[in-house]
Amino acid sequence: MTRPMKQAGSARSGDAQVDVELTVNGEAIRRSVSVRMLLSDFLRHELGLTGTHVGCEHGVCGCCTVLIDGKPGRSCLTLAVQANGYSIRTIESVAAADGTLHPVQQAFKECHGLQCGYCTPGMVMNVLGRFEEEGPLDLSDDGIRELLSGNLCRCTGYLNIVAAVRRAAELLGRS
Amino acid sequence: MSTRMFGARIERNIDPKLLRGEGAFVDDIPLSDALHVAFLRSPHARARINAIDTAAAKAHPGVVAVYTCDDIGALDVEMPLLIPHPSMTNPQTQRPLARGDVHYVGQTVAMVVAVDRYTAEDAAAMIEVDYAPLAVEMDMIRALQDGAPRVHASIPNNLAAHFVQSSGDPDGAFAAAEHVTRITVQVDRSTAAPMECRAVAARWEAVTGELTVWDGTQAPISVRGGLASVFGIDEDKVRVIAPDVGGGFGQKVLLFYPDELLVPMAAMQLGRPVKYIEDRRENFIGSSQERTQIHTIELAALKSGEVIGLRDFFLHDTGAFIPYGIAVAQVASTSIAGPYRIPNILVEFKAVYTPTVQVTPYRGCGRPQACFAIERAMDQLAQELGLDRFEIRRRNLIADNQFPYAREGLLFADGLKVTLDSGQYGKALAMAAAELGAESFAAAQAKALSEGRYLGLGLACYVEGTGLGPYEGGHVKIHPITGKVYVNTGLSTQGQGHDTVFAQIVADQLGVSPQDVIVVEGDTKAFDWGVATFASRAAVVSGNAIHKTAVTVRKKVLQAAANMLDVDIDSIELRDSAAWVKGSNRFVPLAAIATASNPLRYAFNKAAQAATQFAPASKHDGPPLAEGEAPGLEATDYYSPSQSTWAYGVHAAVVEVDPGLCTVKIRKYVCIHDCGNMINPMLVEGQVMGGIAQGIGGALYEHLDYQADGNLANASLMDFLVPYATEIPDVSILHLETPSPLNPLGVKGVGEAGCIAVGAVVASGVEDALRPFGALKFHQVPLSPTMIADALERAGH
Ligand code: FES
Ligand code: FES
Numbered sequence: 015m016t017r018p019m020k021q022a023g024s025a026r027s028g029d030a031q032v033d034v035e036l037t038v039n040g041e042a043i044r045r046s047v048s049v050r051m052l053l054s055d056f057l058r059h060e061l062g063l064t065g066t067h068v069g070c071e072h073g074v075c076g077c078c079t080v081l082i083d084g085k086p087g088r089s090c091l092t093l094a095v096q097a098n099g100y101s102i103r104t105i106e107s108v109a110a111a112d113g114t115l116h117p118v119q120q121a122f123k124e125c126h127g128l129q130c131g132y133c134t135p136g137m138v139m140n141v142l143g144r145f146e147e148e149g150p151l152d153l154s155d156d157g158i159r160e161l162l163s164g165n166l167c168r169c170t171g172y173l174n175i176v177a178a179v180r181r182a183a184e185l186l187g188r189s
Numbered sequence: 190m191s192t193r194m195f196g197a198r199i200e201r202n203i204d205p206k207l208l209r210g211e212g213a214f215v216d217d218i219p220l221s222d223a224l225h226v227a228f229l230r231s232p233h234a235r236a237r238i239n240a241i242d243t244a245a246a247k248a249h250p251g252v253v254a255v256y257t258c259d260d261i262g263a264l265d266v267e268m269p270l271l272i273p274h275p276s277m278t279n280p281q282t283q284r285p286l287a288r289g290d291v292h293y294v295g296q297t298v299a300m301v302v303a304v305d306r307y308t309a310e311d312a313a314a315m316i317e318v319d320y321a322p323l324a325v326e327m328d329m330i331r332a333l334q335d336g337a338p339r340v341h342a343s344i345p346n347n348l349a350a351h352f353v354q355s356s357g358d359p360d361g362a363f364a365a366a367e368h369v370t371r372i373t374v375q376v377d378r379s380t381a382a383p384m385e386c387r388a389v390a391a392r393w394e395a396v397t398g399e400l401t402v403w404d405g406t407q408a409p410i411s412v413r414g415g416l417a418s419v420f421g422i423d424e425d426k427v428r429v430i431a432p433d434v435g436g437g438f439g440q441k442v443l444l445f446y447p448d449e450l451l452v453p454m455a456a457m458q459l460g461r462p463v464k465y466i467e468d469r470r471e472n473f474i475g476s477s478q479e480r481t482q483i484h485t486i487e488l489a490a491l492k493s494g495e496v497i498g499l500r501d502f503f504l505h506d507t508g509a510f511i512p513y514g515i516a517v518a519q520v521a522s523t524s525i526a527g528p529y530r531i532p533n534i535l536v537e538f539k540a541v542y543t544p545t546v547q548v549t550p551y552r553g554c555g556r557p558q559a560c561f562a563i564e565r566a567m568d569q570l571a572q573e574l575g576l577d578r579f580e581i582r583r584r585n586l587i588a589d590n591q592f593p594y595a596r597e598g599l600l601f602a603d604g605l606k607v608t609l610d611s612g613q614y615g616k617a618l619a620m621a622a623a624e625l626g627a628e629s630f631a632a633a634q635a636k637a638l639s640e641g642r643y644l645g646l647g648l649a650c651y652v653e654g655t656g657l658g659p660y661e662g663g664h665v666k667i668h669p670i671t672g673k674v675y676v677n678t679g680l681s682t683q684g685q686g687h688d689t690v691f692a693q694i695v696a697d698q699l700g701v702s703p704q705d706v707i708v709v710e711g712d713t714k715a716f717d718w719g720v721a722t723f724a725s726r727a728a729v730v731s732g733n734a735i736h737k738t739a740v741t742v743r744k745k746v747l748q749a750a751a752n753m754l755d756v757d758i759d760s761i762e763l764r765d766s767a768a769w770v771k772g773s774n775r776f777v778p779l780a781a782i783a784t785a786s787n788p789l790r791y792a793f794n795k796a797a798q799a800a801t802q803f804a805p806a807s808k809h810d811g812p813p814l815a816e817g818e819a820p821g822l823e824a825t826d827y828y829s830p831s832q833s834t835w836a837y838g839v840h841a842a843v844v845e846v847d848p849g850l851c852t853v854k855i856r857k858y859v860c861i862h863d864c865g866n867m868i869n870p871m872l873v874e875g876q877v878m879g880g881i882a883q884g885i886g887g888a889l890y891e892h893l894d895y896q897a898d899g900n901l902a903n904a905s906l907m908d909f910l911v912p913y914a915t916e917i918p919d920v921s922i923l924h925l926e927t928p929s930p931l932n933p934l935g936v937k938g939v940g941e942a943g944c945i946a947v948g949a950v951v952a953s954g955v956e957d958a959l960r961p962f963g964a965l966k967f968h969q970v971p972l973s974p975t976m977i978a979d980a981l982e983r984a985g986h
Contacts, residue, residue: 123204
């Protein structure tokens with residue numbers, strides 16, 4: 015293979031750009047983004063928050079789940095421009111500043127609720143969102159499975175994730 | 190640490206980082222100024238390419254380069270045939286970019302490199318390809334007939350390979366049979382569907398001539414070797430890193446996927462980092478798949494139910510190419526007799542080209558198909574002889590005292606004779622019956638039936654040859670500054686927890702906490718001898734290599750500590766990251782021993798100062814480093830298994846079928862498995878459970894729906910049904926631990942075990958549940974509601 019002949023041109027894409035203002039993990043963000051950029055790509059590639067994963071880009075796997083104004087949402091089905099004015103929380107905001115795991119994360123660890131860890135940020139954000147909602151939680155087996163029914167995991171077979179949700183409820187004093 | 194870590198259910202070292210979102214998967218690696226790749230893929234299953242026009246794509250703003258087969262120079266060749274075998278005639282492998290013909294929907298035709306993926310995809314859509322579509326035949330049986338449309342012009346009858354193996358005297362057995370049963374079964378095409386799709390990124394440093402490739406692969410060392418040879422660069426100048434990888438299950442080991450060559454090529458040519466992140470649709474139409482086999486199996490039995498002979502003929506769909514040779518079919522053919530004695534075996538297969546994505550091993554690798562065939566046949570035999578399904582198996586299982594049990598004449602995928610090394614098969618079967626409540630099931634079934642509910646009992650046994658060679662290595666080093674232990678091996682991990690189990694192995698030898706053992710793998714700069722993660726081999730092959738190495742380092746530590754503390758070696762014990770004089774409170778920390786084992790010039794820290802407080806770590810005259818001695822506490826060693834070590838298990842379930850809705854619910858699922866000594870039962874259960882969930886997917890839901898024209902109709906997670914938590918029942922997993930006699934740790938592999946038996950269990954259970962409607966047959970998985978409806982209709986319901 016020959017040596018490179020020259021630096022490739024640094025052309026830009028021809029996409030129209032739009033300014034967005036939003037809050038991400040408590041921080042005010044102002045950026046100019048392509049009109050068709052997905053929120054998942056915006057978080058990952060523009061902000062470097064690569065903890066939000068992308069498993070399908072068609073709204074089925076839940077890997078890309080973030081909290082949008084407190085509610086779990088698919089960042090792959092949301093355009094960055096649609097997030098204008100909203101407050102987004104990603105997995106990077108969940109543990110304490112010193113790295114101490116949040117009880118939901120701790121529960122996943124104790125219960126071996128993750129293997130490859132690719133689905134995990136989406137799982138955690140979904141569970142966290144549900145736990146932070148007002149009102150009672152259905153912590154029966156079926157209730158927990160229902161709570162998890164928007165997130166695919168190909169590694170664990172889910173039982174340990176079900177156990178982790180129950181353990182998280184315990185750690186958080188929820189029932 | 191005096192408690193033994195081997196066998197402990199300890200939490201994983203890697204988890205905090207993954208839980209905080211700090212994992213580093215390929216697309217997370219920050220590469221400044223990176224370019225992005227999109228592929229143009231064939232929309233036809235078979236076509237001639239008359240012309241490709243890339244002008245519009247090249248002119249599109251943001252596009253940096255567009256490649257067709259004419260633009261990739263020396264890479265425009267067929268990719269390697271990884272495992273040659275004489276049973277293949279003229280084996281076909283793929284080119285990075287199609288030249289002349291396309292052979293399946295999804296085959297890469299052109300590559301666009303642009304400033305971002307959005308732009309690259311736009312430009313790929315602007316490439317105009319003039320295709321002349323050709324006829325296709327998707328059905329394997331018809332594809333073998335004379336005159337069938339060909340996947341490759343040069344291969345008549347689409348026959349990729351033909352292979353026969355036999356053990357004992359099958360003809361004699363069938364002549365002596367008192368009863369023969371015969372059954373045809375099918376397992377359909379599926380895919381691994383890891384949550385992270387495949388990904389490759391590359392950076393070329395022109396100044397140093399170094400190529401760095403981040404590849405979500407199960408085989409970084411092999412990829413490194415391949416890249417060095419393809420590009421003609423010294424191996425030392427090529428670094429392949431498999432960082433965190435989001436599941437693999439076999440799909441992520443192939444030399445090569447087109448992108449694994451083309452992305453580094455583009456990075457070298459364009460002088461900027463280049464990235465290809467496969468999307469989900471591409472994973473469905475471009476990354477390896479497995480499973481379709483059609484088996485016709487016959488059992489020659491005595492009236493007692495003893496099976497004295499087996500004949501199996503099967504067709505194996507290899508897709509459009511056969512880069513892995515006959516590996517999948519060979520594993521199926523050598524697993525066909527399962528855990529049963531069956532001394533006389535004839536097994537023959539034909540591998541058939543179909544115009545679909547190539548077939549390479551997916552978790553299970555031919556075993557689910559073989560298990561489905563033999564177990565469904567055993568059920569039928571039991572039915573015909575009026576025997577209970579547990580009983581017929583009990584009468585045929587290899588007895589504990591018959592190990593090692595060789596199947597003379599059958600060669601496994603490692604080229605060695607099939608020899609089942611150890612187990613307690615009968616006990617496993619009895620445990621399954623007890624845990625399921627098989628004794629009282631008939632009563633429960635009758636009671637349910639009286640309430641209009643249809644319960645069935647499903648049962649299947651499996652065996653799994655694990656821990657294939659050739660070898661793996663381990664490097665263990667105690668760091669002189671921190672006293673932490675660094676461990677390297679040549680594998681990569683996709684979530685199995687290698688970092689924790691390998692740490693447990695080392696912790697026991699060196700008296701440290703597993704949290705203080707730092708395992709680095711998946712980086713050819715860290716360790717560059719080895720093979721790959723596949724075939725349930727990591728714990729067996731790397732585990733034992735690391736164990737051997739740790740034993741050597743332990744000896745060095747003991748000797749150095751004895752010298753430093755001026756006592757006999759036998760009076761030293763290792764615990765709490767230090768060497769102690771037994772029964773006293775005299776000790777020296779590991780860090781100090783490591784420091785003292787390195788003849789020093791400078792006391793650069795406390796450990797170095799402390800080391801000077803003790804007697805020298807090495808007792809000898811002459812120069813500081815004696816002849817033949819190496820500095821530090823460090824060793825490298827290798828383990829090469831003499832043969833595969835065979836794990837096994839029994840799965841049983843109670844299923845409920847709703848004959849109105851034609852749905853199947855698993856009410857109870859029991860798994861008894863034996864993978865030898867367990868390093869970490871919690872992680873073993875995780876592996877088994879993950880496998881069972883994939884098995885349930887394969888038993889009931891996951892079916893790649895190829896249309897008659899070769900298009901895949903369900904190339905999305907919306908339509909290809911991977912189970913959610915709502916589809917997975919509680920499972921009780923019980924362990925049996927029969928140590929493997931073949932390796933020092935006594936371990937067997939467990940990565941694939943869970944998925945093997947599930948299809949057979951479910952079909953067996955559904956058949957049993959619907960018995961009130963007649964002797965309905967379920968000989969195909971995934972077992973869909975339509976199949977149940979059809980079967981009921983045929984039975985007049
Ligand atoms: S990536 Fe968004 S749901 Fe799969
Ligand atoms: S842990 Fe791998 S996908 Fe869930």
